[in-house]
Amino acid sequence: MHRTYQDKTVLITGASSGIGAEFARQLHAQGAQLILTARSVDRLRKVQAACPGSVVIPGDLTDPGFPARLHAIATGNGRQVDILINNAGYGYYGRFHKGDLTWQLNMIQLNIAALTDLTYRFLPQMLDRPEDGCGVINVASVAGFLPVPHFTVYAATKAYVMNFSQALWQELQGQGVTVTCLSPGFTRTNFQSVANGTGGRYFEQEPAAVVQSALKAFQRGRRLVVTGAFNKLAAVLMRLMPTGLMMKAAGRAMKRA
Ligand SMILES: NC(=O)c1ccc[n+]([C@@H]2O[C@H](COP(=O)([O-])OP(=O)(O)OC[C@H]3O[C@@H](n4cnc5c(N)ncnc54)[C@H](OP(=O)(O)O)[C@@H]3O)[C@@H](O)[C@H]2O)c1
Structure with missing residues (x-):
């Protein structure tokens, strides 16, 4: 099925900011x-x-009760x-042990639990409408391909997102609903400053390019999209090369990040 975005209702x-705001701009267009x-x-x-007609529902997804409230408000009035x-x-x-535990x-909670919770809540309504081109x-992140020292918890959360999404993609085959996993590398957003990093310098992508690749991949029902030539190469190496070797290299890079 080739999906279109015209008149689709999309929750982002x-x-x-960053990749999410760019999704909004491109989908509005x-x-x-x-x-x-x-x-x-x-x-x-x-x-x-910038996207007239859009609805705003503010909230904190680290609050375990917010995904249920978000679902209820987003699906209100039918x-x-x-x-x-x-x-x-x-x-x-x-x-890991020097970082703040609550953080x-x-x-x-945000990268794994909220994502799983929202997927669980929105999926049944999508499956009721197999002709409507619905999906998630x-x-x-490319960090999800490997255990990454000095990016330890984050890379592990993204490994979950990759495995969860791809397994669900398979589970939903033939039911009219797709799940596309987007794995970008360094992208020019607020991510680096929030994460206490300095960025990838040479291989950073613009959010516009990342989002374009994601939207095309979803339209085609693809299971996984890794954006950018450098990240694609890195993903292949992370799969083919010995894990110990790649972890050492990634750990050194992340120490400098
Ligand atoms: N930029 C990169 O290099 C890169 C690479 C690979 C993957 N990614 C992934 O791309 C996604 C988007 O990140 P970005 O690069 O666009 O970074 P960003 O500019 O920092 O955007 C992060 C977004 O998440 C929201 N957010 C953060 N904490 C939240 C919370 N507790 N509750 C609800 N929303 C929250 C932020 O909004 P508020 O602060 O307003 O809540 C913001 O809209 C993330 O999943 C990130 O892991 C980024």
């Missing part, structure tokens, strides 16, 4: 109706102004969400 988490969520109301309002984009997430560069546990885009 982490829509206040393609005729989608948007529901935007994140914590920062001011930044969400700016994205809303509204149906056609596409869920689980994009909200953050990372932390540094030694790292909240990362697991889950944002992982």
Whole structure:
């Protein structure tokens, strides 16, 4: 099935900046109706102004009760969400035991638990409408291909997102609903400053290119999309080369990040 975005209702988490805000802009341009969520109301309002007609539902996805409230508000008045984009997430560069524990546990809550919770809640309505081109885009990372020292918890959360999404893709085959896992590498957003890093410098992509690849992949019902030539090569190496060797190299790179 070749999916289109015209008149689709799309819920985007982490829509206040970076990749999520870019999803909003590109989907609005393609005729989608948007529901935007994140914590920062001011930044969400700016994205809303650029995407007239979109609905804003602010909230904190590290609050274990928020996914249920978000689902209830998003589907209120008989509204149906056609596409869920689980994009909200953050990372932390540094030694695991030197980092703040609450920060790292909240990362697991956001990157894993909220994403799983929202997928669980929105999927049944999508499966009821197999002709409507519904589905989920889950944002992982190339870091999910490997255990990454100095990016330890973050890389592990993204390995979960990759495995969860791809298994679900298989589980849903033939039922009209798809799940696409997006694995970008360094992308020019607020991610690096939030994660206490300095960025990838040479191989950083713009959010526009990342989102274009993701939207094309979802339209084609693809299971996984790794964006950018450098990240594609890195993903192949991480699969083919000995894990110990790759972990050492990745750990050195992350120490500098
Ligand atoms: N940039 C990269 O290099 C890179 C690479 C690979 C994967 N990714 C992934 O791409 C996704 C988007 O990140 P980005 O690069 O666009 O970074 P970003 O600019 O920092 O955006 C992160 C988004 O997540 C939201 N968010 C953070 N904590 C939240 C919470 N507790 N509850 C609800 N929303 C929350 C933020 O909004 P508020 O602060 O307003 O809540 C923001 O909208 C993440 O899953 C990230 O892991 C990024």
